[in-house]
Amino acid sequence: MYGVVLAAGRGTRMRPLTDRRPKPLLPVGDRSLLERVFDTVAGVVDEFVVVVGYRGDAIRDAIGESYRGYPVHYVEQAEALGTAHAVAQAEPVVDEDFLVLNGDVVVDASLPRSLADADGTAVAATEVVDPRAYGVLSTTEDGSLAGIVEKPDDPPTNLANVGCYAFPPEVFEYIDRTPESERGEYEITTTIELLLDDGHPIDVAPYEGTWLDVGRPWELLKANELALTEFTDAVENAGTVEEGVHLHGPIVIEEGALVRSGAYVEGPALIREGAEVGPNAYVRGSTVVGPDVHVGHGVEVKNSVLMADASVGHLSYVGDSVLGRGVNFGAGTNVANLRHDDGNVRMTVKGDRVDTGRRKLGAIVGDGAKTGINTSLNAGVKLGAAETTGPGEVLTRDRVSE
Numbered sequence: 001m002y003g004v005v006l007a008a009g010r011g012t013r014m015r016p017l018t019d020r021r022p023k024p025l026l027p028v029g030d031r032s033l034l035e036r037v038f039d040t041v042a043g044v045v046d047e048f049v050v051v052v053g054y055r056g057d058a059i060r061d062a063i064g065e066s067y068r069g070y071p072v073h074y075v076e077q078a079e080a081l082g083t084a085h086a087v088a089q090a091e092p093v094v095d096e097d098f099l100v101l102n103g104d105v106v107v108d109a110s111l112p113r114s115l116a117d118a119d120g121t122a123v124a125a126t127e128v129v130d131p132r133a134y135g136v137l138s139t140t141e142d143g144s145l146a147g148i149v150e151k152p153d154d155p156p157t158n159l160a161n162v163g164c165y166a167f168p169p170e171v172f173e174y175i176d177r178t179p180e181s182e183r184g185e186y187e188i189t190t191t192i193e194l195l196l197d198d199g200h201p202i203d204v205a206p207y208e209g210t211w212l213d214v215g216r217p218w219e220l221l222k223a224n225e226l227a228l229t230e231f232t233d234a235v236e237n238a239g240t241v242e243e244g245v246h247l248h249g250p251i252v253i254e255e256g257a258l259v260r261s262g263a264y265v266e267g268p269a270l271i272r273e274g275a276e277v278g279p280n281a282y283v284r285g286s287t288v289v290g291p292d293v294h295v296g297h298g299v300e301v302k303n304s305v306l307m308a309d310a311s312v313g314h315l316s317y318v319g320d321s322v323l324g325r326g327v328n329f330g331a332g333t334n335v336a337n338l339r340h341d342d343g344n345v346r347m348t349v350k351g352d353r354v355d356t357g358r359r360k361l362g363a364i365v366g367d368g369a370k371t372g373i374n375t376s377l378n379a380g381v382k383l384g385a386a387e388t389t390g391p392g393e394v395l396t397r398d399r400v401s402e
Contacts, residue, residue: 001116003045004090005037007103008053008077013215013349016366016384016400017324022055024103025062026220027307029227029270029288030252033214034059034103036227038067044112045099046070049090053077082185084178091172100165100188106223107164108209115166118203121195123148124162126207135161135189137204145202148189159204161189162211166203171195216349217322217364217382218356224305228268228286239271245278249285257289304362321362324369324385332374337362345380348398356380366400 011023018026024034031039038048048067052059052074059074066072075089087100099115101107115122123145125137131152138146138156148161171191178191195202214223231250239257241247249267253259257271260278268285271277274292282300289295293306296313303320306312310323314331321335337360339345345361346353363377366385371377375389383389384400 001045001096002047002049002090002094002098003038003041003112004049004051004087004094004098004100005034005041005103006051006083006086006100007034007059008051008056008086009080009104010054011104011215014217014220016369016382017217017220017322017364019385019401020325020367022052022059023214025058026214027288027290027305028106028214028220028223029230030254030272032062033106033223034063035067036106037101037103038070040107040109041099041101041112042068042070043109044116048072049093049098050074050103051077051086051089053080080185082181083188084175084186084191087167087188088172088175088186091169091175094169094172097166097168100167102163102213104214105163106210106212106214106226107162107207110209111162111164111205111207114205114207115164118166118205119201120166120168120203121171121192121200122166122203122205123192124164124205124207125159126162126211127158128160129158131155131158131160135163137161139204143204145192145196145204147196148192150189162207163213165192166205174198216354216356217347218358218361220322221303221305221320221358221361224288225286225303228270228288231268231270235267239273242278303360307367319362320358320360321364323365324367326368327365328370330371330373330375330391333371333377334375335362335377336379339379347380348382 007024011018025032073093077086077089135150136155137159140146174191174194178186235247235251237253238255239253241259242261244261245259246264251267251269253271254273256273257275262280263278264282266284269287271289272291275289277295281295284302288305291308294311298315299312301318305322307325310327312329316333319337365383368386369383371389372391374392376394378396382398387399
């Protein structure tokens with residue numbers, strides 16, 4: 001069985017974090033999103049097929065021709081024309097039953113197993129409290145699929161379409177027949193409707209585990225929070241910890257990392273290879289200090305992701321934030337993560353102001369951005385890749401290139 005992983009999209013809702021990388025390569029704990037999808041499916045499939053598009057070479061370079069002994073094939077979706085179109089690109093490789101998963105989803109291993117155990121075509125479904133924001137499945141008396149309706153005002157069930165599927169190779173014939181949708185794309189749900197119209201039985205594979213689509217910056221924070229819950233209540237230290245360091249709760253310090261005297265770390269936290277924390281720094285969960293990151297004197301980092309080579313060197317606060325690769329915060333840079341009215345923080349996504357559902361959310365900073373000393377970043381702002389601020393600047397609105 002093949003595992004077809006869709007990883008071609010531009011990830012525009014995740015900007016500026018995706019301005020210089022494809023979304024599936026964003027870090028979640030000690031691995032990328034894409035690697036976590038592979039690990040979830042491993043043991044169920046024999047080979048992977050990755051559908052790449054935007055910055056596909058970066059995915060090829062990061063993963064290579066195999067992953068943990070599983071062969072990895074690459075096919076390209078040159079133009080984003082929908083999920084059915086993406087799956088169709090795998091046809092030259094796939095010659096037996098296959099699973100379809102997105103490269104930006106966090107699920108557990110019970111989902112691909114449930115799909116693989118189904119008979120032929122299957123759709124994964126999970127129960128949600130309010131299904132109106134999802135594709136909603138209706139079922140027949142025997143529990144098989146009767147239909148899928150997108151974001152209905154009056155949902156027929158509370159079963160949401162997880163967006164993961166099992167197909168036999170014959171589905172490619174139906175993908176070829178799939179018409180263009182109103183938004184100009186070829187949707188796999190339309191393909192499924194064609195299968196139903198021709199009398200093909202489709203199983204509904206029940207799923208009760210974690211389900212998180214990582215499409216927006218605060219969802220990357222959530223994914224990392226979930227990843228760090230996997231840590232046990234112990235310190236795993238393969239790095240160097242100087243005298244006078246306080247470590248509490250589940251913490252992983254990788255080989256080559258250095259925690260200097262006076263640092264106080266509260267788990268869950270991950271300090272990756274080459275990172276340097278301290279002296280006199282405060283790191284608290286759920287935080288990922290990425291490879292070769294510097295967290296220096298008088299710096300507090302809380303519930304944040306600092307990607308490789310980022311530096312927060314002196315007298316700064318970073319809370320509920322994501323800092324991209326190579327970000328440099330000047331001394332005294334501080335991030336606000338809470339509104340005065342105690343309401344949920346809002347963020348601009350593709351031109352719309354969106355309620356993030358998070359009471360605390362700081363800044364989202366793209367790769368290579370730099371702040372001048374004593375910069376203040378307001379809750380929910382974005383600082384784009386390679387953007388800068390001046391000394392003492394207060395940033396209350398997004399600064400991102402188009």
